[in-house]
Amino acid sequence: MYIWEQPDWQKLTWKDATIAARLAEVRHDQGRLIGRMEALGFRLREEAVLQTLTQDVVKTSEIEGEQLDATQVRSSLARRLGIDIGALPPTDRNVEGIVEVMLDATRNYASPLTTERLFGWHAALFPTGRSGMTRIIVGNWRDDSTGPMQVVSGPYGREQVHYSAPPSTRVAAEMGAFLAWFNAPTSTDPVIKAALAHLWFVTIHPFEDGNGRIARAIADLALARSEKSPQRFYSMSAQIRAERAAYYDQLERTQKGGTDVTAWILWFLECLGRAIHGAEGVLAAVIAKAQFWERAGSxxxxxxxxxxxxxxxxxxxxxxxxxxxxxxxxxxxxxxxxxxxxxxxxxxxxxxxxxxxxxxxxxxx
Structure with a gap:
């Protein structure tokens, strides 16, 4: 039985006592990182945001097996953020699309998440109406006309089904419930809400393709709300990419379990904590670059x-x-x-x- 087959699956539960210490650590690390980045000064902070967002866009696509040119991603981000990085190379439509999605999610984090907004994100990810060579439904929910929505691996004829999503007849109602919950005020910590939103959305799997990228964009939106800031100084997608096998294993176990999702939240918090600590590398690189150009300036x-x-x-x-x-x-x-x-x-x-x-x-x- 998959989690969505449980009669009360939308009432996800967790054990506060189990996650309390890890949540407190993550929240402390979040605040500490933001404080350190804000002390950098405008230009260095701007460079840190650009590096982080470039990493986020490249890695969220890598998780789905799509390799983007990091230079093009950086160029697209710099142009949209108004950052001068010299001559900007032209960018592909697929690069522009994922950049649009990530920037809308983080810069407009306070705006409600709506069906139309999600449809816009999906259309931006697939500007040609195709996923690879396959034509897909773009900017609308899936209809399962080519069969049930499943996550599979393995060679043709020996595929392993890791997950089967709810039938398309349920998608509109499921997404209505999800969006009402996501936009409603709540006493749940926003970081916990980010973990729940990621799981809930990817469990519904409402689109023919792009569900993982959009789920991570939703999580980034929720994390931006937790910090009340559009500036991103760490990349959750980069950390998930580094732990991709563990990510899929934990997701599969959770989607085949009951409505107590404590284990998923704990994994999400631990992954987030490692992402925040990984931002030290971005900080060091930004400072080293600034010092290098000071030395080379003459x-x-x-x-x-x-x-x-x-x-x-x-x-x-x-x-x-x-x-x-x-x-x-x-x-x-x-x-x-x-x-x-x-x-x-x-x-x-x-x-x-x-x-x-x-x-x-x-x-x-």
């Missing part, structure tokens, strides 16, 4: 050098070689070598360990 760097250095400082994946430099800067190999040599002479760049074909370069922080 040097006459060209546009190519500034562009590639920013790519590296913003979390470039892999090792920077002269050929990668040439590709990013759109210059010849000889020009790339001269740019790199000048930075090494200035003490801003250094050779990484290894040589020959393994020769690569690192920013000297």
């Amino acid at each position: 040097l006459a760097l060209n546009e190519r050098q500034i562009k590639v250095l920013n790519r590296l400082l913003d979390g470039f994946e892999g090792k920077m070689t002269s050929s990668k430099w040439a590709a990013i800067a759109k210059c010849s190999q000889d020009t790339a070598n001269r740019d790199i040599a000048a930075l090494i002479d200035a003490g801003l760049f250094r050779k990484g360990e290894g040589g020959g074909r393994s020769t690569h370069y690192e920013v000297a922080l």
Whole structure:
């Protein structure tokens, strides 16, 4: 029996005594992080928000198996937030869509969550009306015309069904109850509400595709309400991506259990706590970047050098070689070598360990 088959499934319960200590720790860590970020000053705080949101958008898509270009995501976010990061590369429609969803969820956290708002989010995620090569219903609830909504894994012919959602005939009524609960005033702690909202929405699974991304956007909206701030300094999606197997295991156990969801809330709180602590890395990177540019400010760097250095400082994946430099800067190999040599002479760049074909370069922080 799935949780939604329980006669009173919308009356989810939990044991306060079991989660109280962890909730108190998370709330304390939330406040401490916000305090530290606010002490950074406007420009550094702006950079921290941009890095966090970029990570959030990239990782929430990765969880669903979609790889987005982080540079495009950062560019789209910077343009919409009015942050100057230099020349902005063009972005794909699928990047623009998920960026729109995440920004609407966090910047407009105080606005009610409505059917039309959810339909707008769904349409933004699938601007072509297709999920991959498959045409899907966009901006409306699923109708199960191609069969029941199930979460499956495994090769064709040997699929394993992890979860079956409520039939489409129940979706409108289920979502009506969910939205009424989500928008109503409550004495429940907003962080607990974020955990419950994520579980409740993904259990209904109201859309043909995109349910996970929208569930995480709803959780981010609820977390923004818990902080009464649109600024995001940690990424729950990035932490869920890092713990994806545990996330799906806990979700499956909860959806196949009773209406006591204490174990789910506890897992959510622990994951959230790790996400908040993970923000220390963002904070360190933002400060290191600012200190680097203070040191480099007196040097006459060209546009190519500034562009590639920013790519590296913003979390470039892999090792920077002269050929990668040439590709990013759109210059010849000889020009790339001269740019790199000048930075090494200035003490801003250094050779990484290894040589020959393994020769690569690192920013000297």
